[in-house]
Amino acid sequence: MGAKKVLLMYISSVSGHRHASLAIQKALQEVDGGVQTKSIDAFNYTNPFLEKFINKLYTFVIKTVPRIWDYLYDNEDVLARVRKTRSLIHRLNEKKIKELFDDFRPDIVVCTQAFPCGMVADYKRRYNLNTPLIGVLTDYAPHGYWLNEFVDVYIVPTQEIKRKLAQRGIPQQRLRALGIPIDSKFREPGNPAEVLRRLGLDSNLPAILIMGGGQGLGPIKKIVRALDKLRHPAQLIVVCGTNRSLYKWLQKSKPLFTKPVSVMAYAERIDELMSISSFIVTKPGGLTSAEALSKSLPIIIVSPLPGQESLNTRFLLESGVALKVDSFAELRSLAEELLSDAARLEKLRERAHAAALADSAQKSAQLILSMIGGPRFNS
Known part of the structure; x- marks a missing residue:
């Protein structure tokens, strides 16, 4: 038998789905150096035009009319109405998927987003394939677009998500509560003093990390303005992602701030920034949340x-690892309290540590490799 081949699929180059895919890919190499892996942006591979259109449409909707996304997300009526449309899109992409399967000949397929997972599941059904398919959920909230009888196993973030999917008809033997896969570097303790020195930051000032996901979304300008008014000494670290206008505005505005503000574009070592920060102010994407918990x-x-982030928020608040503010005055007040109350901050750190599943990528890799040549659950 030749080298094991694992095909990983996600959508969007700046998404948490991609980071989860890359984390699993890295873990597979760490577990078995001989495994062959291929990680693919499914939209870009099958239909680059469709990828650009959907990405722009999604960004437009969540920025301008977020209520629409809230309505669409995990809505059973919408799911039923778009079923034929999804099947049509899958059929249109089928030729490219067949080329991919014929060329790479994967022993197993792992999808970190529901769209490619459904596309591969339909491809399996049409061609009567028994190639195992794993769906990896990267938010603390399941939705109906994941559900498909041709998915062999679902890797889910928590036991609660496992229970909810079981209630929706997925057999228990197809569910594994392993956490959200994140890069193994988030398990490393790091050297905060060295990171502070390398980044030119003040080791005597507490650091507040501000993020808005890979696209730098959210009211980051208002967050920075609010935290710049803190009475407590602090320094701010802002990661802008692909939001170039935000990056330019912050760089231009730095001389006007009273607090030291470090501005970064798309940072590769988020783990290091988290290791030197007192807390993070962010929108609760699944990957960002899992990474923060691991640190x-x-x-x-x-x-x-709306949608997945609102449900992520509910999970984080119920777990006691996060605090939510509804105004920028409240944000400033809460930040003052945390910076002035070391015991409260430490209690939050302890809860985050207890909720973390930092080895999810490694456990996922072990499961994936064990399934190659193993049992199928969709017979």
Whole structure:
């Protein structure tokens, strides 16, 4: 038998789905150096035009009319109405999927987003394939677009998500509560003093990390303005992602701030930034939340997007690892309290540490490799 081949699929180059896919890919190589892997942006591979259109449409909707996304997300009526449309899109992409399967000949397929997972599941059904398919959920909220009898196993973030999917008809033997896969570097303790020195930050000032996901979404300008008014000494670290206008505005505005503000574009070492921060102010994407928990970093949630982020917020608040503010005055007040109350901050860190599943990528990799040549559950 030749080398094991694992095909990983996600959508969007700046998404948490991609980071989860890359984390699993890295873990597979760490577990079995001989495994062959291929990680693909499914939209870009099958239909680049469709990818650009959908990405722009999604960004437009969540920025301008977020209520629409809230209505569409996990709505059973909408799911039923778009079923034929999804099947048509899958059929249109079928030729490219067949080329991919014929060329790479994967022993197993792993999808970190529901669209490619459904596309591969339909391809399996039409061609009567027994190639195992794993769906990896990267938010603390399941939705109906994941559900498909031709998915062999679902890797889910928590036991609660496992229970909810079982209630929706997925057999228990297809569900594994392993956490959200994140890069193994988030398990490393790191060297905060060295990171502070390398980044030119003040080791005597507490650092507040501000993020808005890979696209730098959310009211980051208002967050920075609010935290710049803190009475307590602090420094701000802002990661802008692909939001170039935000990056330019912050760079231009730096001389006007009273607090030291470090501005970064798309940072590769988020783990290092988290290791030197007192807490993070962010929108609660699944990957960002899992990464923060793995670094025992308290989370302040500002302006969660409807749909998955609202449900992520509920999970984080119920777990006691995050705090949510509804105004920028409240944000400033809460930040003052946390910076002035070391015991409260430490309690949040302890809860985050207890909720973390930092080895999810490694456990996922072990499961994936064990399934190659193993049992199928969709017979």
